[in-house]
Amino acid sequence: MASLLLKDIYKVYPSGVTAVTDFTLDIEDKEFIVxxxxxxxxxxxxxxxxxxxxEISDGELYIDGKLVNxxxxxxxxxxxxxxxxxxxxxxxxxxxxxxxLKLRKKPKAEIDEKVKEAARILGLEPYLTRKPKALxxxxxxRVALGRAIVREPKVFLLDEPLSNLDAKLRAQMxxxxxxxxxxxxxxxxxxxxxQVEAMTMGTRIVVMKDGYIQQVDxxxxxxxxxxxxxxxxxxxxPQMNFFDAVLIKxxxxxxxxxFEGRKVLxxxxxxxxxxxxxxxxxxxxxxxxxxxxxxxxxxxxFINNSKDTVIDVRVDVVEKLxxxxxxxxxxxxxxxxxxxxxxxxxxxxxxxxxIAKVDSRTTTQRDQNINLAIDIMHSHLFDKETELTxxxxxxxxxYVPVKELERRAKEAEELALHPExxxxxxxxxxxxx
Ligand code: ADP
Numbered sequence: 001m002a003s004l005l006l007k008d009i010y011k012v013y014p015s016g017v018t019a020v021t022d023f024t025l026d027i028e029d030k031e032f033i034v035x036x037x038x039x040x041x042x043x044x045x046x047x048x049x050x051x052x053x054x055e056i057s058d059g060e061l062y063i064d065g066k067l068v069n070x071x072x073x074x075x076x077x078x079x080x081x082x083x084x085x086x087x088x089x090x091x092x093x094x095x096x097x098x099x100x101l102k103l104r105k106k107p108k109a110e111i112d113e114k115v116k117e118a119a120r121i122l123g124l125e126p127y128l129t130r131k132p133k134a135l136x137x138x139x140x141x142r143v144a145l146g147r148a149i150v151r152e153p154k155v156f157l158l159d160e161p162l163s164n165l166d167a168k169l170r171a172q173m174x175x176x177x178x179x180x181x182x183x184x185x186x187x188x189x190x191x192x193x194x195q196v197e198a199m200t201m202g203t204r205i206v207v208m209k210d211g212y213i214q215q216v217d218x219x220x221x222x223x224x225x226x227x228x229x230x231x232x233x234x235x236x237x238p239q240m241n242f243f244d245a246v247l248i249k250x251x252x253x254x255x256x257x258x259f260e261g262r263k264v265l266x267x268x269x270x271x272x273x274x275x276x277x278x279x280x281x282x283x284x285x286x287x288x289x290x291x292x293x294x295x296x297x298x299x300x301x302f303i304n305n306s307k308d309t310v311i312d313v314r315v316d317v318v319e320k321l322x323x324x325x326x327x328x329x330x331x332x333x334x335x336x337x338x339x340x341x342x343x344x345x346x347x348x349x350x351x352x353x354x355i356a357k358v359d360s361r362t363t364t365q366r367d368q369n370i371n372l373a374i375d376i377m378h379s380h381l382f383d384k385e386t387e388l389t390x391x392x393x394x395x396x397x398x399y400v401p402v403k404e405l406e407r408r409a410k411e412a413e414e415l416a417l418h419p420e421x422x423x424x425x426x427x428x429x430x431x432x433x
Contacts, residue, residue, distance in 0.1 A: 002064045002077070002154035002187050003029045004050065009059035011045050011211075021211045021407075023059070032181050032188045033203035036195060037234070042211040043191040047157050049187065051080050063154065079153035083160040085144030087132040093119075094128040097146045111150075118146040121183060122176075128382040138169045145180065158190045162197065174200055195235050199223070207231050212407070224378075229288060229387040232380055238293050238326065240356045244384065245289040247274070251282040257289050257381070260331045260353070264374055265308035273391045274381065280390060287390065290380030296356035296372045298327065298364050306373035313354060315368045320360065327356040327364060329372070385412070 004027040011020040020042040027033050035043040048054035050061065052073030063067055068076055087096050094115055101111045119125045122142040134141055141161060148156060158177070162170045178201050181188050192198055198205045199219045207214040207222065207230070215227040226232035226346045232240050245259035247266075255265045255271035274280060280287060297303065303310055313329035330353050356372055364370055381390050 002029060004155065004187065004189075005060075005062040005065075006046075006050070007060040007062070009046070009061065010048065011042070011049060011054065013055045019211050020049070021215060022066045025206060025213070025216065027187060027189070029187055030185050032178075032190065032201060032203045034315045035189070035191045035208060036193065036198035036202075036205055036206045037208035037214075039193055039332055041208040043193075043208055044159055046132060046208075047080075047159055047189060047191050050155070051078055051157050052076050053080075072209065077154040077158055079148035079151045079155075080157040080159065081144050081148050081161045083163050085140055085161070085164075087143055087147075089132055092129050092131055093124060093135070093143050093146075096132070096143055097150050100147060114150040114152070115146075121149065121180065121409070122146050127273040137165050137168075138173055141173060142166060142176075145177070149180075149184070153186070155187045156184075158188065160192055161190075163192075163194075170197075177201060195237070198236065205235075207234060209234075212293035222356075225389070225391075226290075226380065227389055229290075229382050232290050232382070232389075236292060238357065240290045240292050240380070241296070241354050243289040245287050245381075246284055247280045247282075247287060247381075249277075255281065257287075257379075259289050260311075262311045262331075264311065264376060266376060270377055270379070270391075275390050280383075286384035288382040288384050288387075290382060291374055292378065293326065293355045293357035295378045297352070297375065298356065298358045298362055298370055298372055301377075303371055303373040306376070309374040309376045310371045311374065312369060312371055314367055315364055315370055318364065318366050323360060325358050325360050325362050325364075327358060327362075327370075327372075329354045329356060329370075332369060353393040 004025075006023050006025045008080075009020060009023040010018065012018050023035075023042075023046055037043055045054060049056050052068070052071065056069050063076060063078075071233075079169050088099065091099065097115045097118060098111050101114065115128075116125075119128055122145060123287060124139070124142055124146060127135060127139060132143065135143065141164075144161070161177075162173050165173060174197060177188075179192075181201075190197075190201060193293055202219055204216060204217055205222055206216045209230050215222060215231045222235050223233060227237065229242070233242070243259040245257050248256045248258050248263070250256070255266045255274075257267075271277070279285060298304075312332070314332045315327050317328040318332050319326040319328065354372075358364070382388060
């Protein structure tokens with residue numbers, strides 16, 4: 001059992017790469033913290049700094065209130081489970097789990113008790129005499145967990161432990177690890193690039209990008225109140241729909257979101273939440289309107305009850321997933337038709353502009369022109385330039401480090417001065433896609 005405090009932590013590799021910037025996080029005892037983000041965002045580096053496998057370039061790391069920057073990994077009371085579980089192939093399951101304790105010269109009886117207890121918790125009792133090659137992937141991963149459990153560490157660090165397993169086994173191991181966390185009542189820190197793992201396992205999620213924390217919150221809070229465009233797009237599948245928009249206020253004081261030649265009403269309860277309305281209303285300042293696929297409805301009853309938020313689209317592809325159906329839609333705009341000159345548009349140009357996740361019993365078909373109603377109270381608004389949410393008062397504990405904003409401002413300034421860099425960056429982004 002342990003609490004951790006990471007304070008203004010930086011990691012600069014000898015090569016000059018700054019992998020982690022200004023990482024500040026308070027982790028309470030017994031939390032299940034997940035670091036999530038795209039590959040290369042600094043998750044593993046942060047975890048390895050906690051483990052002591054990587055030197056901390058700047059900042060302070062406390063475990064249970066004790067500064068441990070210079071404490072050896074073996075003295076940090078931490079156990080780490082890796083993606084590549086690297087069991088000793090010539091040893092039995094029992095010996096694999098006992099090995100670390102033997103090295104520590106623990107008494108035989110104590111080792112035996114701990115190994116058996118771990119085997120019981122993990123359902124490995126029938127396999128104790130087997131060698132790793134006679135185990136399934138899931139069983140091997142459990143042995144790797146067992147090796148960590150027998151040490152009774154204060155903190156468990158897990159680095160993508162499930163990514164070598166197939167989808168079904170991954171789902172099963174996910175629940176097993178969650179159960180293990182409840183059972184051991186110990187602090188867990190888990191690294192993954194998989195947002196489903198993050199959402200299902202974490203008590204709190206730390207979303208990272210380019211070495212910076214983007215937001216820290218409980219899974220549902222992150223999902224409902226993303227603090228910026230990146231978090232909004234990263235958490236949730238299919239990803240949130242984004243539309244370039246502006247906000248209009250009419251003579252009656254009603255506020256509308258205008259996008260793709262369409263206009264939907266923001267109810268007062270929602271428009272009252274806009275931070276600095278004078279900056280956005282009737283100023284033409286670009287915003288991004290975000291709507292999750294499940295907040296778009298094709299049922300008639302919903303459409304009839306939401307007349308102010310209905311948009312018309314053409315269905316491009318219908319994907320029946322069994323439990324739900326995805327509608328890939330495009331906006332049928334007059335100008336686009338004119339541009340076509342009666343020719344068939346190329347497939348590449350014909351990009352999906354919107355995805356709706358609807359009931360699997362929908363009768364909507366491909367090529368149909370349909371209406372979709374937006375569940376507007378669950379929609380999102382972001383400043384196009386800063387990419388931060390412009391909605392407030394929704395109870396989020398959103399945390400966006402000031403340094404990240406400063407970095408973005410500096411980057412924008414540089415790009416304005418050197419337009420050729422912008423081109424390079426756009427090319428690189430396209431390539432990474
Ligand atoms: P993630 O775990 O999120 O995929 P990492 O923490 O592994 O990301 O890496 C973060 C950044 O640091 C990446 O740009 C990566 O290339 C770089 N990096 C990782 N390890 C090293 C290293 N040993 N030397 C130099 N750069 C590294």
